Amino acid sequence: MSARFDSLREEAWLANREIPRLGLAILTWGNASALDRDAGVFAIKPSGLEYDELKPENMVLVDLEGRVVEGALRPSSDTKTHLVLYRAFSGIRGICHSHSTHAVAWAQARRPIPCLGTTHADQTAESVPCTPMISAADIERDYELATGELIARSFEGRDPLRTPMVLVAGHGPFTWGRGALEAVRCAAALEELARMAILTLAIDPEAGPLPEHVVRKHWERKHGKGAYYGQK
Amino acid sequence: MSARFDSLREEAWLANREIPRLGLAILTWGNASALDRDAGVFAIKPSGLEYDELKPENMVLVDLEGRVVEGALRPSSDTKTHLVLYRAFSGIRGICHSHSTHAVAWAQARRPIPCLGTTHADQTAESVPCTPMISAADIERDYELATGELIARSFEGRDPLRTPMVLVAGHGPFTWGRGALEAVRCAAALEELARMAILTLAIDPEAGPLPEHVVRKHWERKHGKGAYYGQK
Amino acid sequence: MSARFDSLREEAWLANREIPRLGLAILTWGNASALDRDAGVFAIKPSGLEYDELKPENMVLVDLEGRVVEGALRPSSDTKTHLVLYRAFSGIRGICHSHSTHAVAWAQARRPIPCLGTTHADQTAESVPCTPMISAADIERDYELATGELIARSFEGRDPLRTPMVLVAGHGPFTWGRGALEAVRCAAALEELARMAILTLAIDPEAGPLPEHVVRKHWERKHGKGAYYGQK
C-alpha cells in the first residue's frame, strides 16, 4: 500500500465514519470520498461494508477514469457518480452520498427544497435543486455515470460550491465540498433543513420563502467576501 | 444443552440484540429466530424477556411441529407464526417480527407501502404487501398459526426472497432472510422506507411510484444475476 | 432514615431513573412513585430535581393523607394526584406521570386515543381515555387533588388495571400498575402507541379501529386467564 495516499485514505475513512454518527444512514447505506486532485485519485468507501468495520486501509483508491488504483475490495457501487462530479466540478475535493430520511423524502417527492429560513440560507442562497428523473436510456447506457451527468447538467452555468448539494429525483442527496468532511457535514445540514422545511409546511402549507435580503445576508456573512462566521 | 445447536442459539441471540439497537422495538417487543433447516429446529427469543437480559442459552429451540426441543423458558408467543413461515418459504433461515413505529403505522392503516424511491427498490422491486385482516374464525382456530398462513397466502406464486417483508394488517411487520441477522436488517430497512414514504406523502400526497426502469435497475444491481453491490 | 422503607425508596428511584432512559421526559419533568400499601406510605420523586442527581435516599415518603413521613426534600408537586389514585384504585402499587411528547399531543387535542392496532391492544382493550378539562372551581379548591379525582371519576365502574393509563386533558398522561416500574413501562408503551396512532392517521385519516375480535385476542393472550405471553 503506497504511503503517498495514506492521508487521503484517512480523510475518506474519517468522513465515512461521520455518516452514521450524524444519523445520515443506517446499515451500510451511504458513502463518502476524498480526492487528491494532483494525483487524479480519490479514496472511497468499499461497497456494502458495515460502518464500524471500516478502517483507513479498506478505502479503495480509484482514478478519474474509474480504474481501481489500490485496494483489495470493490469500491462503492456509486463510484462512477463521484467520478463524474469530480471531473465536472473542478473546485471540489470531497463528495458524500447518503440516504438521510428527510432529504430522501424531498427527492422521492421530486421537489426542490425551498429556502424557508436562515438555517437553509447559511448553507446556500438557493433552493436545493432536484434533478429530473433519470431516463430508461440513461440507465441502460451507464446508470451511475448518467446519474453524475444528470447532476452536472443541473449545475451548468452555476458555481457548484455556492449550492454544494442536490437531490437526485427518486433517489436521494449528493453533497460536496472542499474536502470529504465538509461534504459529510453539508449532508447533515441538508438533512436538517429538509426536516425543518417539512415541519414548516405542516404548520403553514402556504409558508413563503425567506425574503431575498435575509437570504443574501446569511449566505454572505458565512461564505461571502466579508464573511465573519467562523475563525478564518 | 446440546453443543450441536450452540451456533444456532448464538445467531438467534445476536439477531435479537440488534432489534433494540436498530431502534425496532421498545421494552420486550419483537423477536427474531434462526433456523437449522437440516435439523428442522429453530432458536427463538423467549417470551417477554428484556433484551439486555438475553443470553445465547436463553434462546428456546423449537422444531417445525412447534415442540420445544431445548430450553427452560417459554418461547415467543409468536413462535407458531415463525414455524409456518419456515415451512412455507423453503429458502429462508431467519425471521424477525418487530413493532417498529412507521411500519406498524402502515399496518394499522392496512395499506401496502408503495415503492416511492431507490431506498425501497434496493430492498424489493414491489410494494410491501399488507395481509387482509385476520378473521374471527382464524383467531378462534389458532391465532399465531393462522397469522403465518395469512402471510404465506399473500406470497403464493411469488418468491418470498424477492420481497422478504410483509405487513400483517392491524399488527405489524414480519421480515425474513437467508439468516436471522439478515432478517433483522431487513426489518430496519423496512422501518426506514416506511418512514420515508410517510414523509414523502406529507410533502406531496400525490407522489407517484418510482418508474419501473429505476426500480428494476436498483433491485438488479443489488440482488440480480449481475449484482455489483457489496463484496461478493 | 428508617430501614423499613429502603426497598420502597429503591423501587421509586429505579422507576424514576427509567423515565429519561425511556425518553419520556426531558429536564426535570415527570415523576414516579411506589406504594407500600400495608404501611399506607409511598415514595415519590422530590420536586424539580434533575434525574441524574437522584439517589434512593432523595425519595420522599408520604402517607395517604399527604403528610411527609420521611425525607429532607419537598415531594413532587403532583403528589396529591398520586395519593388520590392510590386511594381510589385499590389494586395499584405504582404510578407514573410523564410529559412524553405524543401522549401529551393527544391530551392537548383532548381526544381519547383509539385502538388502531395490536400494539395498543397488548396494553389495553379500550381507547385510552381523556378526562374532561378541569374546571376553574376545581383548580381553586385543590388543583392536584382535583386532578386525581377527575381521573378517578373517569374510571368509575371500570377496572383501572384493565386500562392502566389516562390522558388528563390539556396536560398529559398518568399510568399505573402493580409496581412503580410497571407504571413507567406502561408510560413508555402509551407514548409509543400514541405516536403510532398519529402516524396511522397521517397515512389514512379515516383509519378504523382494530376489529373487536383481534383486540380481545391480544389483550387476553397477554393479560387474560389463559395468558401465554411472558414467563409466568
Place this chain on the structure above:
Amino acid sequence: MSARFDSLREEAWLANREIPRLGLAILTWGNASALDRDAGVFAIKPSGLEYDELKPENMVLVDLEGRVVEGALRPSSDTKTHLVLYRAFSGIRGICHSHSTHAVAWAQARRPIPCLGTTHADQTAESVPCTPMISAADIERDYELATGELIARSFEGRDPLRTPMVLVAGHGPFTWGRGALEAVRCAAALEELARMAILTLAIDPEAGPLPEHVVRKHWERKHGKGAYYGQK
C-alpha cells in the same frame, strides 16, 4: 487570562456544552452566553467551533459595547444580538440561541406558538411571540444588532422573564434566564413545546388554547409568589 472571569467562562462553557446534549443543534450551530452584570462583561461561544472542541478558556469575553475584552478567538457572529438583549432586559444573566428543529419550523412559518397545554404554561403564560421579519434597511444598518432590537421591541411593556423566549421570524429561537444554564434549559423546553404543538395540530387542526385558569395555575405554581414547584 484574568482569574476574575474564570467562573463566568466556566458557566458559559457548561451552558454551551448542554446545547448538543439536549439535542438543540447539530454541527457548530447555536451559542450561549453568561453575563457578569457588575463588570458589564459576558462570556460567549467563539464562532464556528465544534462543540466537543470547546474549553472554558475558548470562551470570548465581550463588554456591553461589543468590544472583545479577553480571548484569542472571534466571538459568535450573533454576539451583538446577545449584547442588545443584555442591555434591554435588565433582569437576565444568560442567553441561548439555537436552531432547534421544531422551534425553527414555527419561526419559519412566522407564527407565535399558541399555549395548548400545561407543558407550555409551565414555561410561560403566553404564546411564544414571533418577531416581524427583519427589514432590508435593518440588515443594511447592522443585522445582528437590529435582530436584538427587533426582539427587544417585541417585549416592550412586558416582563421578559415571564416569557423568556422568542422566535425571530425566518430564523429561530432566542431564550434567556437568570443564568446561562437556565437559558439553555429554556431552549430545550421551547423545542419540546414547539414539537408538541405541531403534533397537537396534526391530531386536531382546530385544537383550542388551554383555558386561562389552567394556564395561570401552572405558571403560578412554578413561577408565582406562592410557587411550590422545585426545592426553593
